[in-house]
Amino acid sequence: MELPIYIVDAFTDQQFKGNSAAVVPLDAWLDDETMQKIAIENNLSETAFIKQESLNQYTIRWFSPLTEIDFCGHATLASSYVLFNLYESQGQIEFITEKVGSLYVNCRDDGRIEMSFPNQAPELVTEVPVPLLQGLSIQPVKVLRNRQAYFAIYDSQLDVESVTYHLEQLAQLAPYDVVVTAPSDRYDFVSRYFWPANGGDEDPVTGSIHAGLVPYWAEQLGKQEMLAYQASKRGGALYCRMVSDRVLLSGFAVIYLRGTIYI
Structure with a gap:
């Protein structure tokens, strides 16, 4: 064949x-x-x-x-x-x-x-799993979750770029992955995505997680149109819009x- x-x-x-x-x-x-x-x-x-x-x-x-x-x-x-x-x-x-x-x-x-x-906005986590806190070198200011991943929120783009991760710890969060994200000066927000449970190491650019990132940052920043950047080694830009209950x-x-x- x-x-x-x-x-x-x-x-x-x-x-x-x-x-x-x-x-x-x-x-x-x-x-x-x-x-x-x-x-x-x-x-x-x-x-x-x-x-x-x-x-x-x-x-x-x-x-x-x-x-x-x-x-x-x-x-x-x-x-x-x-x-x-x-x-x-x-x-x-x-x-x-x-x-x-x-x-x-x-x-x-x-x-x-x-x-x-579809809009997959995350919700605040009241009890943060220990493997998440032990799996990230910088502690997030808050943590949310949707059906796909935990969202570790940081204050700055530098935190997102600097954070290191321990795959053995993050793998214990299966079936959930982990996205780290923060506001940005050059972009509206930035992120990185770690998925030891479902794919391996760090994903270069993750479109699906932006179905959760976009509604979160739209609310935080008061904007319906945003430019996002996934700060991996390869990097990638995503043009984002909220339209009713859909993420574009x-x-x-x-x-x-x-x-x-x-x-």
Whole structure:
């Protein structure tokens, strides 16, 4: 069997920046074990498998090298880039997911791809888990959580950039991951994302967690439109908007590879 595969750098307009995702369009679903093996072989933070259901409607599933993921933003952006630029899709794309409902994607006139996500605002945690406090070198000023991760809030961008982490401690928070975030002078807010429970070490740019970060910072900053930056080694910019109960994220993407899988 031969399958097409594309690797796209998401949330960046430069190769070797942002977050890389593999995209594998399918005519029929593979079994879960095979999809997981492909994700392990790719060894990227996510591999997205997409299958067309009708015009501009696709089911999407995401696999990290460790497990299937409920929700992934950058691989959704990468999949959209492939459909808009290589498969000549036009108009709004709907991605059907099992865990978070439908995700709607449009290609803007400026070339950014804009994704509409459900609002996943975090709530304050009254009892902070000990592994979280022991797993971060700088203590957060407060901690929140949504269905995906713990949110460690800091006062400054320097804290976010300087904090070190202990994966063994943070892994005990499974199934939750950890995002550290703070306001920024150059951007509206910055973040970093650690996910030993579901993906590995530090994720370069994490679109899904911004479904929680954007509503939090919109309330804190009193703004509906914001520019965010994920301060990983590769780094990536995310253009954010709150529209009613939806979180709109947009960013650029660059193709790195197109090829064929033989299985």
